[in-house]
Amino acid sequence: MARKQTFRIDLHVHSIYSGESLADPRDILEAALEKGLDGICITEHESMYASRPFEELRKDYPSLVILRGVELSTDAGHMLVYGIDDTEWNDWGKYKMCNGQELIDRVRKLGGIAIPAHPWQVMESSGSQEGLQFTVDERITALSNLAAIEVCNGKQLGHPVICEILGAFAKQNGIGGIGGSDAHTPENVGNAYTVFRAPVYSSRDLVRALLSKVYYPQTL
Ligand SMILES: [Zn+2]
Numbered sequence: 001m002a003r004k005q006t007f008r009i010d011l012h013v014h015s016i017y018s019g020e021s022l023a024d025p026r027d028i029l030e031a032a033l034e035k036g037l038d039g040i041c042i043t044e045h046e047s048m049y050a051s052r053p054f055e056e057l058r059k060d061y062p063s064l065v066i067l068r069g070v071e072l073s074t075d076a077g078h079m080l081v082y083g084i085d086d087t088e089w090n091d092w093g094k095y096k097m098c099n100g101q102e103l104i105d106r107v108r109k110l111g112g113i114a115i116p117a118h119p120w121q122v123m124e125s126s127g128s129q130e131g132l133q134f135t136v137d138e139r140i141t142a143l144s145n146l147a148a149i150e151v152c153n154g155k156q157l158g159h160p161v162i163c164e165i166l167g168a169f170a171k172q173n174g175i176g177g178i179g180g181s182d183a184h185t186p187e188n189v190g191n192a193y194t195v196f197r198a199p200v201y202s203s204r205d206l207v208r209a210l211l212s213k214v215y216y217p218q219t220l
């Protein structure tokens, strides 16, 4: 069998355990397989624990890599956290808003990676829906030690220019750009994803791959 040249993972998915999604875990995993993804990362809001039931499902979906991360609220917007399996950090965002820079630095020290999710904003001067203009979220432009940003988010596909703006920002700053669907329903799983050049089988692989910057965001 020929070795796969690329490895496609949707790095931003919510399930019923996020509290605001009705997506059944098995429906999500079936959808991921149908869309031809190699892997999926569940990133429930504010809690790493919430996605624990997915651990049990791994054995039923051997051809799909199932990873778990978390999406935390910070003073610099939402951040996706990957590669931290211990639990000490889980409560950071539970009771108060995290400081974005602190989160990036602490997660990195623990061997993981924190990545701003959907870091764009509408420019003040915009008028009608058609005339909307977008820019990089100014809160993330002040951050240091950024390894990557979420360049393509499935919820922004109606405005492809956002991907372009964020992709240009990532390039200018020499950081990586990931893609994730931000799906809250099975239908939206895989609408955006990240293409890696090498297989990713574990959280550790994922962090290593994300730091390598040899990947790119893709939309369906
Ligand atoms: Zn978000």
Ligand SMILES: [Zn+2]
Pocket (backbone or CB within 6 Å): 012, 014, 071, 117, 182
């Ligand atoms: Zn999200």
